[in-house]
Amino acid sequence: MRRGISIIVLLFLVILVLAIGSWVGFTGNRGAENSNSLTGELYEVTRGSFEITVPTSGELASEKQINIHNKLESGAVIIELVDEGSQVNKDDVLIKLNDEKIKNDIRNAELNVTAAENSLDNAESALLIAGKKRDSEIAKKQLSIELAKLALRAWEEGEVVAKKQQLTLAVQTAQKDHQRLFKKHESSVRLYEKEFLSKDELDRDEIALLNADATFKKAKLDIDVYENYTYKQDEQKKQSDLQQAIDELDRAQDRLASELSNLTATVSARKDQLASQAEELEKRKNQLHMCTVISPASGMVVYATSMGGRRDEGEPLKVGKSLYRNELVMTIPDISNMIARVKVNEALSGLVSPGQKATVTCDAYPDDVFDGEVLSVGVLAEGGGWRDPNRRDYTVEVKIANQENIQLKPSMRCSAEVFVEKVTDVFFVPIHAIHRTGKVVWVWLQSDGGFAQHPVELGRFSDSYAEIINGVSLESVVLLREPPASEVVGRLALGGEE
Structure with missing residues (x-):
């Protein structure tokens, strides 16, 4: 009996300590100077600056490359083939095709x-x-x-x-x-x-x-x-x-x-x-x-079956493989001039335009950050395939500037951030503090010991922060999550659902 009472008392003490700790974190941090993040769930509105960037991912490609196609009309069967990844010189033999017929x-x-x-x-x-x-x-x-x-x-x-x-x-x-x-x-x-x-x-x-x-x-x-x-x-x-x-x-x-x-x-x-x-x-x-394909320039050999979306299509390039007319067999990329070919969601594609600055990082060289510049934005969006049929992305090509002595290769996975603009001297909050119901944009604003729905007017925004034009003031505190019902002290009369 005494053992059961001890356990109950211990549980009560633990709950009491957690409650006191939460209250201290909720109230004490409000007075901390030069701190935007109060508990990781609260954010104090401040006036400052943030950059609008568009995060993307994709893979590397050569800006200029020589495509090697099969020029035989029919009956093209490979009998000799240069190894993929090997360095070839101009006039080296790349492929020999069956010429008996x-x-x-x-x-x-x-x-x-x-x-x-x-x-x-x-x-x-x-x-x-x-x-x-x-x-x-x-x-x-x-x-x-x-x-x-x-x-x-x-x-x-x-x-x-x-x-x-x-x-x-x-x-x-x-x-x-x-x-x-x-x-x-x-x-x-x-x-x-x-x-x-x-x-x-x-x-x-x-x-x-x-x-x-x-x-x-x-x-x-x-x-x-x-x-x-x-x-x-x-x-x-x-x-x-x-x-x-x-x-x-x-x-x-x-x-x-x-x-x-x-x-x-x-x-x-x-x-x-x-x-x-x-x-x-x-x-x-x-x-x-044409049965003997000669390299028109020096470079590294990349099989077409190893490129982009063709990696899972058909059998790999090898001796004995039959080729159809004008089939792309391999490429000789210029690895001294590389680009990042990345995908941008159509919701953000309007922010990207040629000439914008960008930074590129490769999975193969995570510690190296490359400067870049947007070369082009695709005209038409591409679907997400069967994995995500509702997704629409635009292809953006970013020219890598400071490649230096790092040997980048086509099809290396990469990520890029395209710099759109820098927003200065504005009120801003984290993007996930923003809620939208119909045409009404609002935040959970700290008020009277709880949180109330408060309408705001949005300005510019990035993937991380959003500018607040109207609706909050300096040192206002917003909640970055949905509050418990017990902490809600006010709601807006919203006609739709969030």
Whole structure:
């Protein structure tokens, strides 16, 4: 029984000591001079200065780097690979890719070029022969026209004139003969009447006259037939022969022009085919050249699979790995010019702009602080991924100035603080003393032995402190936590919830 009473008394004494200690800390520290933190939970408002900085984190990267991509169109398989992290010199071999298929393609392309050259030679020979054939045939057709023209002139100026003279002579001869025999017949009739001539002789003279008359009439008829029929027939035939020769020349020219056009098109097509095959051969040779990747500059080798968000993507870079076209394989960063590539929450991104000063620290060198300057702020925010889908961050690049002899490397984890501005001669409190309910901003202000909700007007703020424009005075004390209900001496009429 006595032991139980002792335990109860001991517990009572412990509680009493804690209560007295809390009261002493709550009241005694209020009078301490030049002390902002009273118990770690209370803060005495003072007038002073604080810096507005934006804390960030990320990793290092090279400001300038040479990216090595796979330039093969297909079938790129690594057969030799330089070790990651090794130092290389300009023109050192970085990667060798399998080139067996490309060499086979080159042999096939060379055969295709030879075949295309033969096809072009044959087409050009056929075109040359066709050109000579055209010239020969056109010459023959032109000769036929000239002969037809000569035949027409010979007929008009020779045969026609001779024929007309012949027919005219025949008429004149028949007419003379008819006149002669007519006179002779008249004389024979008179002689027969006087019985100086026999009947038989008279009949022979009469028959000769009849023949002469028929011959005369036939000679005149021959002239009429020739002028009205035979001449016209011969004229049309001669002109037709000339026109046929001209038409034959036109047809030959059209036919031969079409043949030459086809052969010319064939030659052009063979030239295009040869150019295409030659281009394909040159392309394959370039692809063969790209199977051996040479370092364009001296530096340290960093695999693309070790960079940024690609560390967990796919298999690591190694011999036997297949590469897709234009895949980033590795980089050669300039480690003498490094930047910090950090993330800034979108709520603070409006405070950051190029040209602002910053400080950078690396996890690998925690005791070294590097000066920096903001180079750029990302245009678009990036999501937080499946881990934090509501998070939005902007990428900020900070140029590291005083790197000196410290060997910084890409992808080293780092943190940075971007200096926005320095707020001077203002009332300020720790940022976690500030509460907001709807549009009302307030603090827990020490009053009447407890704490009351008190509205304030905020000014500028950082991640640590906030400027109070109105609502508190010098040496006002604010609580940095939610007070127990027993210590609340006043509340605001707030419409919403904090």
